[in-house]
Amino acid sequence: MTEQNAWARMVEQDPEHSSRYAERFRAMRAAGDDLAGEARMVDAMVPRASRILDAGCGPGRVGGWLHGVGHTVVGVDLDGVLIAAAEQDHPGPRWLVGDLAELDLPERGIAEPFDVIVCAGNVVAFLAPSSRVPVLERLREHLAVGGRLVIGFGTGRDYAFETFLDDAASAGLRHDVLLSSWHLHPFDDRATFLVAILVADRDRHEDRAVR
Numbered sequence: 570m571t572e573q574n575a576w577a578r579m580v581e582q583d584p585e586h587s588s589r590y591a592e593r594f595r596a597m598r599a600a601g602d603d604l605a606g607e608a609r610m611v612d613a614m615v616p617r618a619s620r621i622l623d624a625g626c627g628p629g630r631v632g633g634w635l636h637g638v639g640h641t642v643v644g645v646d647l648d649g650v651l652i653a654a655a656e657q658d659h660p661g662p663r664w665l666v667g668d669l670a671e672l673d674l675p676e677r678g679i680a681e682p683f684d685v686i687v688c689a690g691n692v693v694a695f696l697a698p699s700s701r702v703p704v705l706e707r708l709r710e711h712l713a714v715g716g717r718l719v720i721g722f723g724t725g726r727d728y729a730f731e732t733f734l735d736d737a738a739s740a741g742l743r744h745d746v747l748l749s750s751w752h753l754h755p756f757d758d759r760a761t762f763l764v765a766i767l768v769a770d771r772d773r774h775e776d777r778a779v780r
Contacts, residue, residue, distance in 0.1 A: 572697035572698075572699045572700055573697060574647070574695050574696050574697045574700065575694075575695045575696075575697070576647065576648065576695040577647065580648065587648050587650035587651055588650055590627070590628070590651070591627075591628040591650065591651060591654035594627075594628055594630055595628075595654075595658065598630075604630045604634075605630070605631075605634045606751040606752060607631050607687065607689040607690075607721065607751045608630075608631045608632075608634035608635050608687075609634075609751075610719070610751050610752075610753070610764075611631070611635060611685055611687045611719060612635060612638055612640070614685055614717065614719070614766075615640070615684050615685055617638070617639045617640070618639055618640065618641065619640050619641070619684040619685065620640070620641045620643075620681060620682070620683045620684050620685075620713070621635050621640045621641065621642050621643075621683060621684065621685050621686070621687065622642075622643050622644075622645070622674075622683040622685075622686040622687070622708075622711060623635070623642060623643070623644040623645070623662070623687055623689075624645055624669055624672075624686055624687065624688040624692065624708060625645070625646055625647075625669060625688055625689075625690065625692030625693075625695075626644030626645060626646045626651075626652075626655060626664065627646055627648070627651045627655070627690055628651050628654035628655050628658060628659075629644055629651075629654065629655025629656075629658060629659035629662070629664065630659070631687060631689050631690075632644040632655070632659065632662045632664075632687075633655065633658065633659025633661070633662065635662075635687075636659065636661040636662045637661070642661070642662035642663070643662060643663045643664075643665065643674065643679060643683075644662050644663070644664045644665065645664075645665045645666075645667045645669065645672065645674075646664075646665075646666065646667070647666070647667065647668050647669070648666075649666045652664045652665070652666050663679070665677065669692075669696075669700075669704045669707060669708070670696075670697075670700040670703050670704050670707065671707075672704075672707040672708070672711065673707075674711060681713075682711055682712055682713040682714075682716065683711055683712060683713060683716055684713055684715075684716050684717075685716060685717050685718075685719060686708050686711060686712060686716070686717075686718045686719070687719045687720075688708070688718070688719065688720040688721070689719075689720075689721050689751075690721075691721075691722045691723060691726060692720075692722070693720055693722050693728065693733065694722045694723070694726035694727070694728045701728075701733075701736050702736050702739050702740050703740075705718075705736060705737055705739075705740035705742060706740040706741065708740075709740055709741050709742055709769050712769050714769075715768075716768075716769070717745065717766055717767065717768055718742065718766070718767040718768070718769075719764065719765070719766050719767075720733075720763075720764070720765050720767065721751060721762065721763065721764040721765075722762070722763060723761060723762045723763075724761045724762070725761075730760075730763045733763070733765070734765070737765070737767055741769060741770045742767040742768065742769060742770065743767065743768060743770055744765050744766065744767055745766045745767065745768045746765075746766040747763065747764070747765055747766075748763075748764040748765075748766075749761075749762055749763065749764070750762055750764065751764055
């Protein structure tokens with residue numbers, strides 16, 4: 570059984586947490602706030618009509634924008650309230666309730682892998698420690714050959730950047746580019762945010778192809 574993650578614990582303690590979270594982003598969007606920084610960066614990484622997985626999609630702000638500019642988007646989140654908000658506010662992508670630690674999209678009829686997987690909004694910092702490497706492994710298995718995994722999260726969330734990069738290596742991923750923001754600032758030892766662009770270890774991809 571998968572260990573309960575921090576988001577699930579918050580919702581268990583406060584059943585209205587997810588609804589308030591979705592409403593906060595609706596209010597920000599209505600106020601004209603820029604909510605598409607992550608999505609613009611991902612869009613710049615791939616040609617139009619690419620396949621993109623929004624892992625831990627929440628209410629759909631990243632995947633919804635990417636769909637709007639012409640990509641094929643699937644979004645997955647553990648929280649059914651947030652998936653319902655994504656379906657209402659951002660129709661078009663395929664939004665699915667699911668645990669990233671048990672991600673198996675071919676089993677759900679989505680067989681084609683993804684050119685990019687984006688995991689924004691501090692999602693990895695909410696993962697239970699025991700599920701961090703398994704989640705990264707699951708995401709790697711859903712990448713197309715040559716595909717990239719983009720993960721962003723901040724400090725102060727009990728997940729050191731060095732530990733995350735070690736976990737990524739354990740999951741068969743290596744970092745291609747490290748940034749300190751979604752606006753392409755370089756990463757250094759003073760950074761309080763990490764955007765890691767990861768690629769699958771080639772040998773593991775070849776092993777998978779053989780199987």
